[in-house]
Amino acid sequence: MNFNTLTATHISDLKAMVSEDRFSTGESVLKLHAKDQSHHRGCRPEAVIWPQDTAEVVAILKYANANQLPVVGWGSGSSLEGNPIPVQKGLVLDFTQMNRILDVREEDFQVDVEPGVVYQDLNEHLKNTGLFFPPDPGARATVGGMIANNASGTRTVYYGSTKDYVLKLKIVLASGEILEMGRRVAKTSSGYDMPHLFVGSEGTLGIVVEATLRLAGLPEEFSAAVVTFPSIEAASKAVSNIVRYGLNPAALELLDASCIELFNKEKALGLEISPTLFIEFHGPSMAYLSEIMGMTEEICKETGSLAFNPGLGREARNRLFEARHELGEMITRAHPDCRIQVLDAAVPMSTYPEIIALAKQAPEETGIKGYAFSHAGDGNLHLCLAGRKDEKGDWDLIDQIGQRLVSKAISLGGTATGEHGVGIGKRKYMLDEHGNSLAWMKRIKALFDPHGILNPGKIFP
Numbered sequence: 351m352n353f354n355t356l357t358a359t360h361i362s363d364l365k366a367m368v369s370e371d372r373f374s375t376g377e378s379v380l381k382l383h384a385k386d387q388s389h390h391r392g393c394r395p396e397a398v399i400w401p402q403d404t405a406e407v408v409a410i411l412k413y414a415n416a417n418q419l420p421v422v423g424w425g426s427g428s429s430l431e432g433n434p435i436p437v438q439k440g441l442v443l444d445f446t447q448m449n450r451i452l453d454v455r456e457e458d459f460q461v462d463v464e465p466g467v468v469y470q471d472l473n474e475h476l477k478n479t480g481l482f483f484p485p486d487p488g489a490r491a492t493v494g495g496m497i498a499n500n501a502s503g504t505r506t507v508y509y510g511s512t513k514d515y516v517l518k519l520k521i522v523l524a525s526g527e528i529l530e531m532g533r534r535v536a537k538t539s540s541g542y543d544m545p546h547l548f549v550g551s552e553g554t555l556g557i558v559v560e561a562t563l564r565l566a567g568l569p570e571e572f573s574a575a576v577v578t579f580p581s582i583e584a585a586s587k588a589v590s591n592i593v594r595y596g597l598n599p600a601a602l603e604l605l606d607a608s609c610i611e612l613f614n615k616e617k618a619l620g621l622e623i624s625p626t627l628f629i630e631f632h633g634p635s636m637a638y639l640s641e642i643m644g645m646t647e648e649i650c651k652e653t654g655s656l657a658f659n660p661g662l663g664r665e666a667r668n669r670l671f672e673a674r675h676e677l678g679e680m681i682t683r684a685h686p687d688c689r690i691q692v693l694d695a696a697v698p699m700s701t702y703p704e705i706i707a708l709a710k711q712a713p714e715e716t717g718i719k720g721y722a723f724s725h726a727g728d729g730n731l732h733l734c735l736a737g738r739k740d741e742k743g744d745w746d747l748i749d750q751i752g753q754r755l756v757s758k759a760i761s762l763g764g765t766a767t768g769e770h771g772v773g774i775g776k777r778k779y780m781l782d783e784h785g786n787s788l789a790w791m792k793r794i795k796a797l798f799d800p801h802g803i804l805n806p807g808k809i810f811p
């Protein structure tokens with residue numbers, strides 16, 4: 351695809367579509383929108399626009415489509431695979447000012463939101479309704495970015511990922527046409543499942559301007575446990591058994607000893623330095639939860655757990671999971687002269703011990719410092735690797751580790767990305783993972799965006 355460079359005429363035409371303070375070509379603004387939370391490099395956009403309503407998005411897209419200008423959607427920029435970074439310059443549409451909560455329908459367990467709503471703010475707004483939006487990627491992500499990446503988090507093992515909460519979408523296509531898809535019902539078998547085609551499409555098929563989301567009831571009671579194991583293999587075996595026995599944990603996070611060391615250092619958690627599971631259960635009563643907790647302890651003992659610390663109160667539980675959410679930042683702080691790469695892959699449950707063993711072995715073999723942690727309950731592994739900023743050798747090794755891990759995941763029937771999306775970093779695995787259905791994905795892209803202006807250079811190798 352050939353794209354046009356932004357001219358003075360384009361700039362004055364686009365400026366006329368929004369108020370003056372919501373269009374910028376300022377250096378610092380462009381720099382800020384050229385980088386997400388990954389190490390991937392794109393390029394600076396030529397302008398950033400902050401739309402405030404659907405009509406503005408329609409006008410901008412119509413104009414960009416007619417003038418062959420690339421357009422990239424932007425939520426919080428918290429992606430980890432270069433998903434919102436322009437690679438062909440052009441325009442960034444930053445949705446942080448399109449962040450209204452439009453309607454809460456408590457009786458239907460539904461909410462209508464604009465794409466720039468941050469999910470933590472949504473849950474704060476909902477807190478007196480007894481309802482919440484469960485996907486929790488941790489960073490201050492927007493609903494638009496979560497839909498585009500099909501984000502998930504620590505509670506996905508029980509509650510599901512973003513796709514499980516999207517009922518309806520209002521999308522603006524590259525042409526400026528508005529498409530409304532989906533219904534306000536818990537189920538439908540009417541026709542093609544259009545909303546879910548757009549979930550996980552990383553802004554390459556259309557721009558989300560409104561979403562109707564399903565909500566879940568806030569659990570009445572919860573209980574958490576910290577369990578220590580002699581090896582990562584024993585811990586991953588316990589994960590598999592906890593799921594097999596149908597105990598339905600709300601979170602089942604596996605952390606290697608290096609992560610626990612950081613928690614103790616930064617948060618004084620006083621945990622045993624050994625592979626560890628953070629487990630959480632939600633339920634209707636404490637009696638129900640203590641029975642479940644007893645069964646979990648038995649399962650963990652059978653797989654050789656060293657210590658089982660159950661029944662943590664709300665405060666202790668919050669401290670643990672806050673530490674878990676801050677782990678990425680702790681790793682960065684522990685390596686001030688390094689950049690950190692987060693690898694993400696997911697495999698079928700039965701093969702989890704194999705991938706976790708490789709995640710331990712591969713960094714050890716190369717001398718690169720690695721931190722393995724994972725949403726183990728759904729077979730999703732993360733491996734954080736620290737490479738010295740200007741040491742090409744470190745980055746070659748990190749690439750090799752990434753290649754080994756992802757290729758192994760795919761060969762086990764898994765995926766190159768459990769939740770971070772394809773962006774720039776995972777494009778090279780798309781053919782391996784999808785075979786000839788990749789060609790059909792390209793046809794779908796061409797159908798919705800024939801000039802290829804929406805987030806060009808992403809998803810496809």
Ligand SMILES: Cc1cc2nc3c(=O)[nH]c(=O)nc-3n(C[C@H](O)[C@H](O)[C@H](O)COP(=O)(O)OP(=O)(O)OC[C@H]3O[C@@H](n4cnc5c(N)ncnc54)[C@H](O)[C@@H]3O)c2cc1C
Nearest residue numbers: 423425426427428429491492494495496498501502553558
């Ligand atoms: C510390 C840390 C921990 C993380 N943990 C997790 C985790 O546990 N699980 C997880 O899933 N992710 C995780 N992430 C990754 C990231 O937070 C999620 O992918 C999140 O959903 C991105 O949301 P965002 O608002 O930052 O979107 P952005 O990064 O700004 O954009 C994401 C994608 O959405 C597109 N987009 C944005 N708005 C729109 C729109 N209105 N219409 C169409 N496309 C749009 C962008 O073009 C881009 O392709 C983590 C990130 C960090 C930094």
